[in-house]
Amino acid sequence: MTLTEPVDRTRASSAPVLEVHDLTVTFPTPDGDVRAVRGVDLTLRRGEVLGIVGESGSGKSVTSLAVLGLLPATAKVTGSITLDGEELLGRGDKAMSAIRGKRIAMVFQDPLSAFTPVYTVGQQIAETVLIHRGGTKKQARERAIELLGLVGIPEPGRRVDSFPHEFSGGMRQRAMIAMAIANDPDVILADEPTTALDVTIQAQVISVLRTAQRETGAALLFVSHDLGVIAGFADRIAVMYAGRVVETATADDLFAHPRMPYTVGLIGALPRLDQRSDQPLVPIPGTPPSLLSLAPGCPFAARCPLATAECRVDEPALEQAPAGEVGHRAACLHADQLVGEGTDPEDVYDLPPAPTSELASVPRASRDRVLHVDGLVKTFPLTKGSVFKRRVGSVWAVDGVDLDVREGETLGLVGEAGSGKSTTLHEIMDLRVPEAGTIELLGTALDRKLDGSTVKRLRGAVSMVFQDPMASLDPRQPVSDIIAEPLLAIGRPRDEVSRRVPELMRLVGLEPAAATRYPHEFSGGQRQRISIARALAADPKLIVLDEPVSALDVSIQAGVLNLLAELKATLDLSYLFVSHDLSVIRHVADRVTVMYLGRTVETGPVDEVFEHPLHPYTQALLSAVPVPDPVKERAREHIVLPGDPPTPTVKQTGCRFRSRCPLYAMLPEAQRSRCEDEVPTMLPHGRDGADHTAACHFAREKQLV
Numbered sequence: 001m002t003l004t005e006p007v008d009r010t011r012a013s014s015a016p017v018l019e020v021h022d023l024t025v026t027f028p029t030p031d032g033d034v035r036a037v038r039g040v041d042l043t044l045r046r047g048e049v050l051g052i053v054g055e056s057g058s059g060k061s062v063t064s065l066a067v068l069g070l071l072p073a074t075a076k077v078t079g080s081i082t083l084d085g086e087e088l089l090g091r092g093d094k095a096m097s098a099i100r101g102k103r104i105a106m107v108f109q110d111p112l113s114a115f116t117p118v119y120t121v122g123q124q125i126a127e128t129v130l131i132h133r134g135g136t137k138k139q140a141r142e143r144a145i146e147l148l149g150l151v152g153i154p155e156p157g158r159r160v161d162s163f164p165h166e167f168s169g170g171m172r173q174r175a176m177i178a179m180a181i182a183n184d185p186d187v188i189l190a191d192e193p194t195t196a197l198d199v200t201i202q203a204q205v206i207s208v209l210r211t212a213q214r215e216t217g218a219a220l221l222f223v224s225h226d227l228g229v230i231a232g233f234a235d236r237i238a239v240m241y242a243g244r245v246v247e248t249a250t251a252d253d254l255f256a257h258p259r260m261p262y263t264v265g266l267i268g269a270l271p272r273l274d275q276r277s278d279q280p281l282v283p284i285p286g287t288p289p290s291l292l293s294l295a296p297g298c299p300f301a302a303r304c305p306l307a308t309a310e311c312r313v314d315e316p317a318l319e320q321a322p323a324g325e326v327g328h329r330a331a332c333l334h335a336d337q338l339v340g341e342g343t344d345p346e347d348v349y350d351l352p353p354a355p356t357s358e359l360a361s362v363p364r365a366s367r368d369r370v371l372h373v374d375g376l377v378k379t380f381p382l383t384k385g386s387v388f389k390r391r392v393g394s395v396w397a398v399d400g401v402d403l404d405v406r407e408g409e410t411l412g413l414v415g416e417a418g419s420g421k422s423t424t425l426h427e428i429m430d431l432r433v434p435e436a437g438t439i440e441l442l443g444t445a446l447d448r449k450l451d452g453s454t455v456k457r458l459r460g461a462v463s464m465v466f467q468d469p470m471a472s473l474d475p476r477q478p479v480s481d482i483i484a485e486p487l488l489a490i491g492r493p494r495d496e497v498s499r500r501v502p503e504l505m506r507l508v509g510l511e512p513a514a515a516t517r518y519p520h521e522f523s524g525g526q527r528q529r530i531s532i533a534r535a536l537a538a539d540p541k542l543i544v545l546d547e548p549v550s551a552l553d554v555s556i557q558a559g560v561l562n563l564l565a566e567l568k569a570t571l572d573l574s575y576l577f578v579s580h581d582l583s584v585i586r587h588v589a590d591r592v593t594v595m596y597l598g599r600t601v602e603t604g605p606v607d608e609v610f611e612h613p614l615h616p617y618t619q620a621l622l623s624a625v626p627v628p629d630p631v632k633e634r635a636r637e638h639i640v641l642p643g644d645p646p647t648p649t650v651k652q653t654g655c656r657f658r659s660r661c662p663l664y665a666m667l668p669e670a671q672r673s674r675c676e677d678e679v680p681t682m683l684p685h686g687r688d689g690a691d692h693t694a695a696c697h698f699a700r701e702k703q704l705v
Contacts, residue, residue, distance in 0.1 A: 017219050018044040018067070018104075018187050023079035025062050025071065034291050036062045038243040039079075041318075044187065044219045051234030051251070052223045053266065055553045057288050058240040060223045061109075064189045067221075068106055069096040083186065102132040105180035105218075107209075109192040111172035115164035122148070122160030125179045132183045147178035150215065151208045154643055168644050169417070170201030174208050181212040188213065191223045198416040198580050200641050203624035206233060207640050225553060227266055228583070228626035231255060232633030236327075239263050242289055242299035245318060249328035251630045259321035259330035259338050261304045261348055268345025269558035271587035273625045274632065276607055279354055281587065282345040283559030287523055298333070305349050306334045355569035359408030370442060370542050370574045371411075371428070373403040377436035378423050382649055396648045397423040399598040401437070402682065403576070405542065410568065410575040412589030412606060414582055414621065418645055420598040421578050425544055428576075429464060431455055442541060460490045460538035467547035469527035473519040479505075479530055480515035486537040504533040508563060525556035529563065536567070544576045549584060561588055582625045586610055594618045597645050597656040600682065604692030612701045614685045614694035616663045619702045655680055655697070663698060671698065 025037035037059040044050050052060045065071050067081055069091065081088045083103060088096070100106075108114040116124060125147060126140035133140075141160065148156035151174040164172055173193060180188055190209060194202040206229070213220050224230055230237055230251070237254045239247040239262065247260040258264045268282030286303040289295065297312035298304070304311070311333055321328045322336040332338075338348070359367065377400065382393035398420040405411045413421050427434055428441065431450060439446040442461055444454060463486070466472040473482055480501050487497045502512035508529040519527055528548060535543050545564075549557040565588065567573060579585050585592055586606060593603040594617065602615040613619045623639040641660045646652060654676040658664040664675050674697050684692065685699040 015046060016043050017046045017084055018042070018221070019080070019082045020063070020067065021080040021082075023063065023066060023081065024077070025059075025066055026076040027072075028074055028076070029292070032292050033076075035294070036243055036291060037066065040240075040243075040245055042221075042238060042245070044221055046186070046219050047213070047217055048236070049213070049220045049222055049234045051230035051237045052221065052240060053225060053227055053230055053237060054240035055225065055288055055555060057291070059243040060225075060240055061191050063240075064106070064191050064221060064223055067187075067189060068100055068104055069093070070106075098132075101128050101179075101185070102183045103185055104187045104189065105183070105185040107173070107176050107180050107188065107190040107193045109195055111169070111176040112164060114176060115172065117164055120161050120163055121167065121175050122162075125160075125175070125182055128179055128182045143182065144178075147182055148175065150181075150211065151175070151178045152204065152642075153178070168201075169197060170204055170644065173197065173201075173205050177205070177208050177212050181216050181218070184216045185218050187221065188216075188218045189221045189223075192225070193222075194224070194226070194229055199582060199621055199624040200416055202229070203638060203640050207638075209233075226626070227255075227270055227554070228628040228633075231628045231630045232626055232636075239266070242294065243291055244299075244331065246300070246331040247321075247329065248318070249321075253328050255628065255630055257321075257328070257339075259328065259335040260332045261306050261334075261338070262300050263330075264338065264345050264348045265303075265555060267628060268349065269554045270628050271561070271581075271583040272628060273583045273586050273610065273622065274627050274629075275586075279346060280351050280562045280565065281558035282349045282351065282555075283562055284349075284555040287525075298331070306332075306337060308334075355566045357408055357569040357572060359572055362408075364406055364409070367406040367408060368443075369404070369440070370407055370409075371403060371405040371576065372440040373401055373424070373428070373437065375437035376401040376403075376424065376427060376434055376439065378420075378427055379435065393649055394651075396598055396651055398427065399652075400600065401595065401598070402600045402603070403593055404603075405574050405576055407541075407574055408568070408572050409591065410577055410589045412585035412592040413576060413578045413595065414580065414585055414592060415595035416621075416645060417580070418597075418648065419595040421595060422546065423598075424595075425464075425546055425576070425578065429462070429544060431458055456490060460486070461540050462542045462544065463535035463538065463540040464544045464546065465528070465531050465535050465548045467550055469524065469531045469551075470519060472531060473527060475519055478516050478518055479522075482519070482530060483515075483534050483537055486534060490538055492538075500537065504536055507536065507567070508533045509559075523556070524552055525559060528552065528560050532560075532563065532567070536571075540573070542574045542576065544578075546578045547580065548577075550579065550581065557584075564588065582610075582621060594621070597652065598648060599656060600695065601657065602694040602696075603682070608692050612692075614692070614699040614701055615657075615696045616661050617657050618694075620662070654678060655695075663696075663700075667698065 020040060020042040023037055023040040027034045027036055040063055054060055066077055122144045125144040129140040129143045145156045145160050148160055153159050153171060153174060194205050234251045237251050238245045241262050247263045265282050265284040284303055289299050298316055301307040301311040316331045316333050318329045318331045321330040322339050376398055378398040380395040380397055381391045382395055383389040384392045401424050415421055433446055441458060483501050483504055484497045505512045510529055549560050577588055589606045592606045592609050594601050596617050602618045613622055620639040620641050623637055627633045643660060646659055658675045680695040680697050682693045682695045685694050
């Protein structure tokens with residue numbers, strides 16, 4: 001399905017439906033009061049989308065929870081929250097319960113936690129209808145089926161009786177939206193509803209939210225840390241920092257003419273799908289301030305490139321920005337310095353030049369091969385029985401993966417959840433004979449059981465950085481021991497280890513004096529830098545990175561990506577970089593491999609694949625990635641794939657993508673049979689000959705960005 005309907009920017013009426021004035025939220029702690037929200041003003045009109053963005057801890061989610069009265073009883077909330085002129089603040093739980101779900105509804109970030117696991121999805125939606133609308137159980141069930149169909153759940157009459165754990169992540173989020181719109185609310189609050197979702201599922205959820213808003217006429221408050229998601233969806237945007245709104249404007253004006261250095265940094269920190277990478281991203285220096293004891297003046301002053309002594313005296317008010325459109329306000333004493341035809345983040349933040357490697361001038365074919373995977377297969381047994389287990393089938397996790405990484409090269413590996421990316425990494429890192437296919441690692445073929453010395457050599461030459469740095473770092477060890485562990489494992493002398501640990505910490509931008517601290521004493525970005533230092537300890541040739549920045553704020557993510565680029569250039573490293581964020585892959589990778597349901601479907605130079613994708617699946621992935629530019633984003637074609645990938649418990653025949661393929665749906669019957677019976681092989685279809693290949697019988701180039 002292709003979304004062609006533009007967002008109606010004139011749909012919002014002038015009458016405010018929700019008004020927040022001077023909202024403050026304070027949480028008492030043993031160390032003092034945390035002022036999580038400090039004087040927030042928001043106005044939301046009927047039919048309007050207001051986006052709230054900012055780093056973690058800026059107060060976005062606390063603000064939305066305060067509107068619904070869902071904060072803990074210990075929280076002290078002052079100010080005013082009115083719904084159609086009626087004051088909500090101070091109402092008891094019984095009075096708010098009559099409003100929640102009927103006039104104001106919420107879509108939570110984690111739908112699995114928001115749903116009750118012991119009731120079916122249909123029962124929970126029907127309960128909302130019965131409480132607020134009355135009627136019979138039969139009518140409520142029919143309404144639940146209608147809503148599930150509206151949000152795109154396949155076979156709603158059957159899936160209404162499914163439990164939440166039987167839905168995929170995207171289906172659960174769609175069901176949560178169905179529950180939110182069950183009673184035609186006046187306001188929908190969406191708190192990070194697309195976080196941690198694949199880009200294709202994210203596109204489905206945004207499409208469903210648009211449909212829900214159109215059907216109900218509700219105002220939508222959309223909370224997100226991703227400015228790209230906000231760009232093409234919101235009418236107006238409020239940027240929050242340290243518990244306050246520091247800039248607000250229409251989406252078009254905010255992206256074209258940001259008037260707050262923090263907003264400029266957030267925009268510059270985003271990798272962009274529509275731009276080739278030749279400059280570092282903007283890593284906003286430092287971290288957000290503690291809300292326990294804010295220093296006088298602007299809270300952003302310690303991180304701001306434009307800050308002066310005047311900024312540290314009084315906190316600036318949110319005022320009309322110089323030369324800004326009506327309604328464009330910024331809390332910055334130096335907003336006038338940002339006036340002009342757009343604001344280039346590189347002109348505001350002092351960025352180092354892009355790192356270059358000597359290997360960049362060496363032709364790819366002349367470089368040593370670091371990793372080569374051909375036809376890799378991995379299945380897992382599907383068993384039945386609790387005491388005496390018997391195999392009743394197989395899970396085809398990987399069924400034909402091809403990878404090739406050369407010295408000094410980054411290969412990006414992309415695909416939806418369940419495509420087999422992580423299983424592929426485990427097969428490489430386990431150093432075992434594959435079930436089928438071949439793996440060659442640094443010239444060593446994994447075609448037999450390796451002896452101890454070979455395993456030890458490869459363990460030092462190949463390392464890994466995991467998605468969650470907190471889970472991958474031992475909380476009982478200080479950082480010095482964590483970084484030293486790989487060196488000790490390969491038998492390096494302790495005096496060499498003692499010299500190497502401070503060098504590694506400096507290399508990743510950490511102070512060696514912090515080596516005695518424990519992982520929980522560091523921020524998320526610092527913990528990932530520790531993970532990178534550990535991965536570098538044994539001087540590896542190849543580093544495997546499994547979603548290394550997906551859990552980080554965009555500003556912290558930018559710093560880590562810049563660090564990886566610098567290390568690659570200076571140490572001539574090779575990376576196998578797995579990510580569900582194709583914008584990140586566009587920025588970091590030299591080549592990209594696209595996987596679908598355990599198979600490689602397209603591979604080639606990253607710029608060639610992203611600008612001229614051949615496979616319909618690659619085209620859908622790229623179209624689903626938001627571009628942080630409202631004008632461009634609204635003009636782009638968005639291909640929303642129906643449903644979810646087929647189950648990997650069944651050995652697929654023919655093209656695995658055909659059940660969701662928009663091209664297959666348009667083919668004549670004679671050509672469809674080829675897709676159904678014949679597995680497509682990787683063949684050169686692109687303009688660069690064999691260097692750009694795709695596994696599609698009817699591959700055709702499509703320009704999207």
